[in-house]
Amino acid sequence: MTHPPYLSPGYRSTILRAPARPPVAFRTDPDAIELTGPVFGHHEVGSLDADLTRQHAGEPLGERISVTGRILDSAGKPIRGTLVELWQANAAGRYAHERDQHPAPLDPNFTGAGRCLTDEDGRYRFVTIKPGAYPWRNHHNAWRPAHLHFSVFGRAFTERLVTQMYFPGDPLMPFDPILQSIPDEAARQRLVSAFSMELTEPEWSLGYSFDIVLGRTPTESS
Amino acid sequence: MNPTPSQTVGPFFSHALPYPHDWELVPAGHAGAIMLTGRVLDGAGEPVPDALLELWLGRTGDRGALLRGDGEVSGFGRCATAPDGSFRFRTVRPEGAYLSLQVFARGLLRSLLTRVYLEDRPDPLLDGLEPERRGTLIATGSGDRYRFDVRLQGDGETVFLDF
Numbered sequence A: 001m002t003h004p005p006y007l008s009p010g011y012r013s014t015i016l017r018a019p020a021r022p023p024v025a026f027r028t029d030p031d032a033i034e035l036t037g038p039v040f041g042h043h044e045v046g047s048l049d050a051d052l053t054r055q056h057a058g059e060p061l062g063e064r065i066s067v068t069g070r071i072l073d074s075a076g077k078p079i080r081g082t083l084v085e086l087w088q089a090n091a092a093g094r095y096a097h098e099r100d101q102h103p104a105p106l107d108p109n110f111t112g113a114g115r116c117l118t119d120e121d122g123r124y125r126f127v128t129i130k131p132g133a134y135p136w137r138n139h140h141n142a143w144r145p146a147h148l149h150f151s152v153f154g155r156a157f158t159e160r161l162v163t164q165m166y167f168p169g170d171p172l173m174p175f176d177p178i179l180q181s182i183p184d185e186a187a188r189q190r191l192v193s194a195f196s197m198e199l200t201e202p203e204w205s206l207g208y209s210f211d212i213v214l215g216r217t218p219t220e221s222s
Numbered sequence B: 001m002n003p004t005p006s007q008t009v010g011p012f013f014s015h016a017l018p019y020p021h022d023w024e025l026v027p028a029g030h031a032g033a034i035m036l037t038g039r040v041l042d043g044a045g046e047p048v049p050d051a052l053l054e055l056w057l058g059r060t061g062d063r064g065a066l067l068r069g070d071g072e073v074s075g076f077g078r079c080a081t082a083p084d085g086s087f088r089f090r091t092v093r094p095e096g097a098y099l100s101l102q103v104f105a106r107g108l109l110r111s112l113l114t115r116v117y118l119e120d121r122p123d124p125l126l127d128g129l130e131p132e133r134r135g136t137l138i139a140t141g142s143g144d145r146y147r148f149d150v151r152l153q154g155d156g157e158t159v160f161l162d163f
């Protein structure tokens, strides 16, 4: 099983939000609108939107990184021109969000939001800083491992995916009820990016790679 | 290939995912526009103030999905819920029987996919549901105002699709 179950009591917020009834089988006609999705124009995404270090007058604090990978369908084919959105905490583990109460400093040079369209190979690329771990109130001494939030559209509304990317070797991963909500260890590992010396730029930034494979819609044959 | 697992959208997306006019699939004053409003409620009947809803009409249209241009209709809209759990979309009627609605929230480890039918009618999906659940997919209202509540859990739980 790839996805976490909706009800995962270790992550407390699921208890009153997970549907109690099973989802209804989606045996539908080929004209079902869920089998299509929005198309985004290149003019809708700015060329600097994928560089989170250049959105303010100065450079943000933190470890500069690049993150790149391909968006693939379940057959391994690249998905071109699809929208990828990314958001994250700053290097101190604080979000530029009014309701984040973590007493860590905001960075006036970092908002932590970016987006881009995939290229002809289905590839996206972001330049940003490595986010810090941050505490949350799920349980005593709860800390989220460092992570980037990703949102991907794909070609169909049924392919829509929101997920989180983690960093290799993060000691907080075994303690995180959100990552651990995924029952299968191999599936959890698919959310951990790979450090890449090849993608690392001398005197400039560390490189990470992270591919995203979208699910098969239930009406496709398996 | 093995798919990438889903994770929750979390509580902190409102500095990143909402964008100007995101809830307006059509501009104000558009002929035939309808307002679709409602609330997202949890299993205790409490409003969910940190959900993100996406509405899909089934065609991309000419207004732009992210950068609302001079066109008249976009197929895509997005709306973060207000502190009272409410959301709104200005849209047109779908060409078919329903609009597609996807729900993201803190506490949802994967998004939920459902449908908004503007009227009850014979339909392959609706007709396969238990009669008491059918109504959860049918918006109330008429003319240019419709209401659709999303109940994540418990009494009147909305029908969600297996996708």
Ligand SMILES: [Fe+2]
Binding pocket: A089, A144, A147, A149, B010, B012
């Ligand atoms: Fe987060």
